[in-house]
Each structure stands twice: as structure tokens, then as C-alpha cells.
Amino acid sequence: MELTIVQIKSIMENNFQIPSESSLIEITLLLIEKLGSIDSDIREGCLEILYAWIMNGEYDDTTLNSLGDQLISLTHTGLGQEISDLVFLRSFTALEVAVILIFDEKCEKGEIEGRNAFLTPEIVKRWFTTALEYYQQERDYRSYVIGKGWAHSIAHGADLFRDFAKHRFIQKEEILQILQLVKQKLASPSPRIFNGKEELRIASAVYTALLRNKLDIHEINHWLSSLFDPFQEKRFWEFANEPEKMNSYIHVERFIKDFYLMIKFGISRKGIHATPYYYVSFQNRDDILKLLEQYILKADNNSFYYKPD
Numbered sequence: 001m002e003l004t005i006v007q008i009k010s011i012m013e014n015n016f017q018i019p020s021e022s023s024l025i026e027i028t029l030l031l032i033e034k035l036g037s038i039d040s041d042i043r044e045g046c047l048e049i050l051y052a053w054i055m056n057g058e059y060d061d062t063t064l065n066s067l068g069d070q071l072i073s074l075t076h077t078g079l080g081q082e083i084s085d086l087v088f089l090r091s092f093t094a095l096e097v098a099v100i101l102i103f104d105e106k107c108e109k110g111e112i113e114g115r116n117a118f119l120t121p122e123i124v125k126r127w128f129t130t131a132l133e134y135y136q137q138e139r140d141y142r143s144y145v146i147g148k149g150w151a152h153s154i155a156h157g158a159d160l161f162r163d164f165a166k167h168r169f170i171q172k173e174e175i176l177q178i179l180q181l182v183k184q185k186l187a188s189p190s191p192r193i194f195n196g197k198e199e200l201r202i203a204s205a206v207y208t209a210l211l212r213n214k215l216d217i218h219e220i221n222h223w224l225s226s227l228f229d230p231f232q233e234k235r236f237w238e239f240a241n242e243p244e245k246m247n248s249y250i251h252v253e254r255f256i257k258d259f260y261l262m263i264k265f266g267i268s269r270k271g272i273h274a275t276p277y278y279y280v281s282f283q284n285r286d287d288i289l290k291l292l293e294q295y296i297l298k299a300d301n302n303s304f305y306y307k308p309d
Contacts, residue, residue, distance in 0.1 A: 003030040008045035016052040024058060032070065035096070036077075036089030040149025047092055054099045061118035068100045068119075072127045075134040082191055087140040091153040094134070097127060098163040105167060124169040131160055135181055143196025154185065154194060158201040165209035166277055172214040179223050182206060186251045187230050189244035199254040200262075207262050213283040220284070221291055227252050228298060235301045253299040260292040 011019065018024055034046040053059065059067065074093040078086030101119070108117035135157040142151045161178050164170050182202050210220065231239075231249055239246035263285060267278045282288075297305060 003027070003034055003046075005039070005042050005045070008034075008042060008049065011049055012045060016049060016056065018053070018058065024053075025063070028053070028059075028067070032067075032074070032093070032096075035074075035092040036086065038085050038088065038148045043088055043092060043149065047095060050096050051099050054096070054103050057103075057112060057115055064100055064103070064118060065123060068097055068123070068127060071097045071100075072130045072134075075131065079134060079137050080139055082139045083142070084140060085148070087142065087151045087153050088148070090134065090138070090140075091151055091156040094131070094153070094156045094160045097131070098160045101163045101167050108168065119167075119169070121169045124164075124167060125174075128164055128170065128174060131157070131164065132177060132181055135161070135185065138185075139191070141190060141192050141194065141198075143194065143198065150196070152196055152198075154198040155196060155201040158182065158198065158205045162201075162205040162208045165205060165212065170212075175209045175212060175214050176219075178205065178209050183223065183227055186255050187227055187248050189242075190247040190251060191244060193247045193250060194254075199251055200258045203255055203258040203262050204267065206259060207267060208277075210288075211277070211280050211282060213280075217284045217287045217291075220288060224256075224291055224295055227256070228295070235303065249299075256292060256295050256299055260289065260296060263288055263292065 007019070011017065019027065028050070031046040031050050034042050035050075037043045037046070054064070054067075071093040075090045075097075077089050078084050079090065081087075101124075103112070104117050104119040106112050107115045138153050138157060140151060140153055142153075143155070145151050161182070165175060165178060182205060186199070186202065230245070231252075236246060236249045236253070239249060263282065
């Protein structure tokens, strides 16, 4: 069976009904393959269909575990290449793993009628380890690719860790691993500047992780301070002859500002973020804001912002 854009649109327009002429598993395998399409309409359509079928409970527990294993393994396809169309498959399969995590949490909370939680600590930890390797080694930093649409692997990877951070089997040890990983992604020399609000998506993952209230203010401060370690108190223009390091400096500076505003105003409770999770009170909120103000000034190096003595 060949899956065309016409068939994809037909499924979406028919309230995501499973086509009668094919089995669920057969068409699911085709949808997963098309997540790597260079045609944005096909890729995004397959993403939406798989999302709907997972959240609508079309797959049984065994199938969801198997799908998760397959999807997380595909995040390593072509990993390490700086420019390759394989980035689309990595990026979009990461999003679907996140959907399975979300569905499992909903089942565990009794929000899905007739379904119980199906993931085990072993499965979640295995997927988490594979995801850490994927994000650590991802080198295709492109956001929007002309003629092919969003690649956005850095943003989608951050979304995956945002949803790992919410999961009941992720505890303090894994939260610290997430923070170390995103620090590396922000502060390590970068071949290009993020231009698709990747820092905001990373901030969302960090915000979500800290809402678990597993870290004290000293641990948070230590992590924030470590973001600046690679730059050794230099100003950003001192990296004019080191463009990859300048790019990472800009990433850290943008992240600090995005994170400050997110702590200040909270996460939007509209659309995909309309979840009770974000009604949890933020421990040490005022202390974190004060720290972030200090780090915004630190990143500025007293160049533009005025702060009275």
C-alpha cells in the first residue's frame, strides 16, 4: 500500500477514522516511515494522525510499547550529520515518543476510560537513555528548511524531555541529567545560531522539570551559574574570531531571558499547554527570579542594562 497526501488528508478530514481497506498496524508502519518525508504536508499529516490514534486509544498496551521502542530507535537514524534530510525522521519520531508518554500518564491518572497505565520503569528509563544519546549527538541545528518545512530537531528534542520530565518514573537523578544535557546543547560551540525559538522550547523543558520540585535553590543556582563556565567571564564580542562559541553565548543569553519571562509569567494555559500540570505551585519562584536577574546582567556584562548601585 502506498500512502499518498490525498489519503492522508482523507483520514484527517474523516475525523481520523482508520481506513477500512487496510489494517491498523500496516498503515501505522507507513505513517512512521512518512514521518521522515521531505514533504512538509505529508510529514505533518502523519504526525497528526499518529497523535490522534495514540490519544484516542486505538493501540493496545503491547502495541504502544512496541511502537515506542521503534520510534525511539529511529531518533538515531543518521545521527551526527550536520545537514541531512534524515533529521526529519529523528525530529518527528521524537514527538511521537512524547505522545506515548503523555497517554500513559493520562491512563495512570484515570483520564482514559477503560485503560490503565502500561509503561514500566524499565521501559521509560530505556527510552530516556536512548533520548539522551540522541539529543547529545544531534548536530543538525536547522529550524525551518526552505522547500521542506520544519526540521527543528533541537526544539522537538526539548519537547520530548519536557514530557519525560512530567512522567512519574522520572525522578531527581533524571532531572539532573536533563539539565546537564540542555546545558551542553546551549553552551557548547554551535555551528549555527538557533532561529526557530529553540531556546524557548528548552526553557519550557527546564521549567517543567523544576516544577517537580526535586531541586533546592542551591542546586538550581549551581546549574544556572555553570551555563557561563565555557565563556570565562568574557564578553560576547570577544568571540568574534570564534563564531561557534559566539553562537553558544547568544544561545545561553537568550535562554536566560526566556526562562526568566517563563518563571515570571508562567506557561500558557491555552492550546497544547492547557494541562493541570502547570497549575502546580513553583517552589522558590521569587528566589529563582532574583537569580535570573543577576544572570541576565552577567550575560550583559554591564554593557547595555542599567542597574543602580
